[in-house]
Amino acid sequence: MVLLKRDCVWKMPSRKFADGEVVMGRWPGSVLYYEVQVTSYDDVAHLYTVKYKDGTELALKESDIRSQSSFKHRKSQSSSSSPSRRSSSRSRSRSRSPGRPAKGRRRSASQSREHKEDKKKTIQETSIALPKPSENNTKRYNGEPESTEKNATSCIILEQKLKPDLEIKRVLEQYSLRSRKDDKKKEEIYSEKKTFVAVKPIEKVSTKTKEMEFGGRIGTFMLVLFMPATVFYLLLMCKQDDPSLLNFPPLPALESLWDWRVFGVILLWFFLQAAFYLLPIGKVVEGLPLSSGRKLQYRINGFYAFILTAAAIGVLLYFEFEFHYLYDHLMQFAVSAAAFSLALSIYLYVRSLKAPEEELAPGGNSGYFIYDFFTGHELNPRIGSFDLKYFCELRPGLIGWVVINLAMLLAEMKIHNLSVPSLSMILVNSFQLLYVVDALWNEEAVLTTMDITHDGFGFMLAFGDLVWVPFVYSLQAFYLVGHPTTISWPVAAAITVLNCIGYYIFRSANSQKNNFRRNPADPKLANLKFIPTATGKGLLVTGWWGFVRHPNYLGDIIMALAWSLPCGFNHILPYFYVIYFICLLVHREARDEHHCKQKYGLAWERYCQRVPYRIFPYIY
Ligand code: NDP
Numbered sequence: 074m075v076l077l078k079r080d081c082v083w084k085m086p087s088r089k090f091a092d093g094e095v096v097m098g099r100w101p102g103s104v105l106y107y108e109v110q111v112t113s114y115d116d117v118a119h120l121y122t123v124k125y126k127d128g129t130e131l132a133l134k135e136s137d138i139r140s141q142s143s144f145k146h147r148k149s150q151s152s153s154s155s156p157s158r159r160s161s162s163r164s165r166s167r168s169r170s171p172g173r174p175a176k177g178r179r180r181s182a183s184q185s186r187e188h189k190e191d192k193k194k195t196i197q198e199t200s201i202a203l204p205k206p207s208e209n210n211t212k213r214y215n216g217e218p219e220s221t222e223k224n225a226t227s228c229i230i231l232e233q234k235l236k237p238d239l240e241i242k243r244v245l246e247q248y249s250l251r252s253r254k255d256d257k258k259k260e261e262i263y264s265e266k267k268t269f270v271a272v273k274p275i276e277k278v279s280t281k282t283k284e285m286e287f288g289g290r291i292g293t294f295m296l297v298l299f300m301p302a303t304v305f306y307l308l309l310m311c312k313q314d315d316p317s318l319l320n321f322p323p324l325p326a327l328e329s330l331w332d333w334r335v336f337g338v339i340l341l342w343f344f345l346q347a348a349f350y351l352l353p354i355g356k357v358v359e360g361l362p363l364s365s366g367r368k369l370q371y372r373i374n375g376f377y378a379f380i381l382t383a384a385a386i387g388v389l390l391y392f393e394f395e396f397h398y399l400y401d402h403l404m405q406f407a408v409s410a411a412a413f414s415l416a417l418s419i420y421l422y423v424r425s426l427k428a429p430e431e432e433l434a435p436g437g438n439s440g441y442f443i444y445d446f447f448t449g450h451e452l453n454p455r456i457g458s459f460d461l462k463y464f465c466e467l468r469p470g471l472i473g474w475v476v477i478n479l480a481m482l483l484a485e486m487k488i489h490n491l492s493v494p495s496l497s498m499i500l501v502n503s504f505q506l507l508y509v510v511d512a513l514w515n516e517e518a519v520l521t522t523m524d525i526t527h528d529g530f531g532f533m534l535a536f537g538d539l540v541w542v543p544f545v546y547s548l549q550a551f552y553l554v555g556h557p558t559t560i561s562w563p564v565a566a567a568i569t570v571l572n573c574i575g576y577y578i579f580r581s582a583n584s585q586k587n588n589f590r591r592n593p594a595d596p597k598l599a600n601l602k603f604i605p606t607a608t609g610k611g612l613l614v615t616g617w618w619g620f621v622r623h624p625n626y627l628g629d630i631i632m633a634l635a636w637s638l639p640c641g642f643n644h645i646l647p648y649f650y651v652i653y654f655i656c657l658l659v660h661r662e663a664r665d666e667h668h669c670k671q672k673y674g675l676a677w678e679r680y681c682q683r684v685p686y687r688i689f690p691y692i693y
Pocket of ligand 1: 611612614669
């Protein structure tokens, strides 16, 4: 063992593969090896530039490259050994095993030993792709689940790959959750792995964004115009006595839209929230591993920021600050917030041009300004330890939303001379307050969402977080000020029940996934089953994630409906949110499906077969 470890010490000898040589290159982040041709070698970075058959060029480490002969040998002979084990004669002798019987062939009892040997072989095959210590990337696959049930095999893995103890522990913990009696599933997983070598990847990763989302250049150009236009249209409509769709509002004079004082308040708000974010209160947690294996640290103090903001507003109310001002100047506030988000997006775009490769999101690098500006390219832009995307995701916009709601509630009381707000206004305010407080209380969960782990930070998120959320999501409260709606207590009770159901689904689904991603060995999740995938992460197939493929979206949409219902049925305007939200989440779900299919391949397809409905059970 000692000898083996010494043999495997990580050092970079002089280059092993020559230019023009055809070899097998591992596809980054997967267990797949493809035929590639070496085109050059960087002896400073110790990286080979290789060309795949479809023309994709990637830089690979020597450890991710195997000679073709090693693959042919392994494929054609039943007593194969993993190429990675060549260095050790001892391990090679241990690795020898008879070929795995064809799928469906029956095993006799006397073949049980052979079966065990098969399992070993499986581990050797999959261990090709085990991450190197330097990678420390939990997105990489770690071998067959069976490996965890056998100390001997995990020992082989150790010998072969110098796998860090922690990583092995994580894998052991993860796999221990899987139902061990489900041998059939093991068979399926095995066959899935076998096909991995031959299957073409669904989509190849490239530094250049080839596959554009959101309708590409034209689509994103339209969205850059359409998003601000929609906000202003909705706000103008809401101010009208008759906000019917056909009753188009008169456009205000341009100069009336800008007020430096209002812009000053927006700046003050942003920097006050930034100051709260920087306070050394609240725990610091690690995010999910980046593609480089690095984990960023995040301070979880959004809820404290909310408490401090609430205290500041309490003080302002005590001194009779006129929150009515917000109602009167809502359009100007929206314009100022939009200007600020535009400036931020330009800054983000410029800095993304110089960001290091490993800090970029998979998308946002099409070379087309408008597309890259909209989607954003830098995954986690930071100024020192100040994470701009994480900060904007929940604080200024989300807390701003409930502050606007409160201002609407006060405006309603003032304008209609009420001693207490209307029941509709109370419901809208309380439901949305619950949503915001919940998001801030569970702030850590945002670290596993698509926005943080996948999307770059560009105009889409900057405008979405800082303008769309506070000014469009508060539309129901804004509408109720000008269009009082009376609802009865039983109706209010029914709407409350609906909101609670939505909230329960939303919260428990998000927590289930978040806890599972953070610690698959969590005893609270012991009753859940999952499908292992080639990246090392599992896909839950029981619990909420076995009900529909996006149960959290289902809960969110139910809540959205409950927020609109208190506004009655006189106009469609307060239902804009739920209609838009369904469109957003259906589109988002499709994007996520696409990404997951790329990430998980056959395992995702199996998940889809097992859980056929995407968001709405028996419908979609
Ligand atoms: P999700 O939190 O739903 O995350 C999707 C990811 O979950 C997938 O990419 C995958 O990532 C993982 N996943 C998918 N299926 C499974 C499974 N079976 N088992 C385990 N993990 C799985 O995405 P969002 O970021 O879109 O949403 C987060 C929350 O935010 C939702 O509740 C949503 O409703 C809400 N939201 C609210 C918006 C608003 O404006 N109010 C806007 C957008 C979202 P991986 O495998 O890589 O971990």
